[in-house]
Amino acid sequence: MARSVIATETVQTAGTDKHPRPVGRAGHRPGPLLVGIVAILVAATFVPIAYVAWSVISTGPSRVYALVARPRVGELLINTIGLVCVTVPLCIVIGIGAAWLVERTDVPGRALWRPMFVAPLAVPAFINSYAWVSVVPSLHGFWAGILVTTLSYFPFVYVPASATLRRLDPAVEESARALGSSPTDAFLRVVLPQLRLAILGGGLLVGVHLLAEYGAFAMLRFATLTTAIFEQFQSTFNGAAGSTLAGVLVLLCLLLLVGEAAARGNARYARIGSGVQRQPSPHRVHGKMIPAVAALTGLAVLALGVPAWTVTRWLWIGGGSVWANDEISTATVQTAGLAAAAAIITTVLAFPFAWVAVRYSGFFARFVEGSNFATSSMPGIVTALALVTVAISFATPLYQTISLVLAAYVLMFMPRAMVNLRSGLAQVPPGIEEASRSLGVSPTWTFLRVTLRLTAPAAAAGASLVFVAVATELTATLLLAPTGTNTLAMRFWSLSSELDYAAAAPYALLLVALSVPVTLVLLGQSARAAAL
Template sequence: MTRAVAVGSGRRLRYPPLRLAAAFAVALLSLVPLLYVVIGTIELGWDEAVALVWRPRVGELLVNTVTLTVLGMVASAIIGTGAAWLVERTSLPGRGVWTGLMAAPLAVPAFVNSFGWYSLTPAVEGLGGAVLITTLSYFPLVYLPVAAVLRGVDPAFEEMSRALGNGPWRTFFRVVLPQLRPALLGGVLLVGLHLLAEFGALQSLRFETFTTAIYDSFKSTFNGGAATMLAGVLVLGCLLLLLAELRLAGRARVARVGAGAARRLVAHPLGRWAVPAIAAMVLLVLLALGVPLFSLGYWLVTGTSTAFPLGALAQTAGTSIGLGLLGAVATTALAFPVAWLSVRHLGRLSRVIERSTYIGNSLPGIVVALALITLAINVLPGLYQTTVMLVAAYAILFMPRAMVSLRAALTQLPPELDDAARALGARPAGVLWRVTVPLIARGLGSGAALVFLAVVTELTSTLLLAPIGTQTLATEFWSYSYSIKYGAAAPYAVLMILISAPAAYLLTREARR
């Protein structure tokens, strides 16, 4: 008989020294931008810091940022969970096709998506367009983990609930949703952090948030004090998101222990709702993929600046792929000890270390870049304008993408398997490479794919930190689109999508498994 186990907070709070040291070093790297903001605030002094924060302008930015973040998170949660339920748990035809289409928007960067909309119509400028376009870009971050959990949930729990007299909605909220909670909250957290730090799409849509204001401060007046204080407010927003997710996530264990195997899921028949469900999914695909792809095709054909410089395209594509692979491997490797510690050794210290890795993702790339430049100039001058520093920026910015996937995989892995391996005489390193890594390989692959997608399309940090002469598809696209040379920008956007597509496909395979 299968049994679900719930545990409290504390399983082995004695931390392994080597893994604790590795996790602590990763946390220190992640906190470099925060230290930069804190030191900058101290140098300003209390009076000037308060004067820079306590302004009507900051109030407007706060309202814009909070409104966008909340609406985007809610919309992404509803769309991502609803789409995952339709695809994985109903009789919706073409499950494999819909799974691929739901992950495909990750291959279209948010600033390319916004380009596709605003280059066709200025009606998308402002809050409404910002919420629409960022939601269409980021809802797969909720869809993918929720879909994976829905596919792996044992239907016996739902059947028992129905046998006890609970209806389908009550069963969903009392039985299914608690099992989805870690994946759902992790995905929503990623969406919120991305919205706090989003720059390219919002700058194009002329919707001002803290991120766009920080960029404008440095670009126009190089007002470092004002930009630092705005970044400090963003850090507070990130901390609030992390605390909210931590409180809502709880500590219930979802790993399944027991004899036997889960039965095959039985699809819920849609009946008369089949046509509306299919129509809703088609509309979602058209909005998320159809509009930007149509726009790119339109400008490729009609743009007066359209050109295909094969040498430049090949060089920038190779650079983007190389940096994407380096960033994915480095970030996933750095995230592993932190994720392992947070799951296997629940405690206050492990939670603080794990939460610290999310802070950099909420800050604009320009703040992360300036923090690393300051560190290099004052402490490590040999690293200034090197690929190592650029990859470090990617790790700081995109650590949460790898962390969420690794945490989900490790949470589903019963710790009793580690105990059994040690009881049979395996050393810790042997347990790691022979038991843990093979069983969470899918989580590692998903995390690396998510990071690769982010690195290939990263813009602001690459502009500031890339070695002299290094150009990527994202920076070239931004340069041409900012100059209103839409035809010249389109080939770089198309290449970005083509390069990102295999990573998005890998994510769909993991969801189907």
């Protein structure tokens, strides 16, 4: 059973079951205990949305219309939608193309290319912006935003597509070729449909990240709805204007969710064959070897070479003095502690969501699944302000505590854990659980000894993604962190905003270094998935 590591539930072999029967309780409906647990968690995830709705309602329809109908909002909307419409397809094309060249052709250096195209996940988008602005100071605007975010986010498509291609049964493609299909037709009619879930899931993650991204676009001086919301709250604390813009952002996220759900439908690819799967014969690129290697090399240089060179250059310019700072060690310890705690808590809380999404069908399951994405698409500052408002009004002891910071991380990054758990659960053959139950094993022990063990790699991948996200989170941490808290991202942003790029370089290096080992977990999970 292959387990994709990012936003997808794909398993591929010669046989597929596109409309599986949901495995759940009698009547295919979740029991009251599960419904109760999930309802409480869903209610918590809707706190930021409720905050935005309350702010908009209290503002009044006439003022809301006046705020939304401004030409500036139209410009922000065009920028944001344009960014999504261009960047998501680019990430899909680059991710699928790179995965195909690495996994299914005879291009040399496969062992090198695999980790190299996962590594950009360890480079936050705002560090990529810092790198590119250092190299090209005049770089700013729409195309600059597309360049940086495409290089930062294409691995969200590459990783699951790569895992899918490694598990794809070559007999399916060979059968199509034997029936007269050309290589291109075989790819389009046989391979590409089995990459559909990887494309949709990865594309959704890219789109959600684009809607919520702040640091990269602020450094590139490209205005989006998110940067405008941050500026509203930061400069004038104009809650009405900021909350109205946040409402528009939530609507955009809902459109993404509806589009992805409609395209995905109820389809699921599950292996129904058995036995050891042979490795596919690589496609020969013949006379196109040089362009193929050049394309992979260029992508690696743009995604990794530019940030690496920039950080190294600023460290060289700064010399040893930039490391003579006690704040560096403190920020590193605090960042690692917060990221580890948030990764564990988020993964545990995401499991009920994933269980309902995979094991049950209907409106309730889709609603539970979609609620996470709607909240995570909101800028971190809006989520933080919502939690501040709730804490001050109903739970004063939580204000200015680490608990509130962790709550924000859970709300913001739940999809990273949930989509991986969803992928792992979707690929657990129902027959294994049913066989365990038929042998007299209780449902609880079946879950612990069978289901949980088989989904453990997916859970580890999800926790890794949450760890990386928390380690590089900026806006919510700035607002919610108790006095004395200084994460690596906070220090980097403070120094880079002051144009002290040399002093910011150590924090950029440590952010990447902290993320690299966890990012390699994703590569390891993908490799193990291909071996199963």
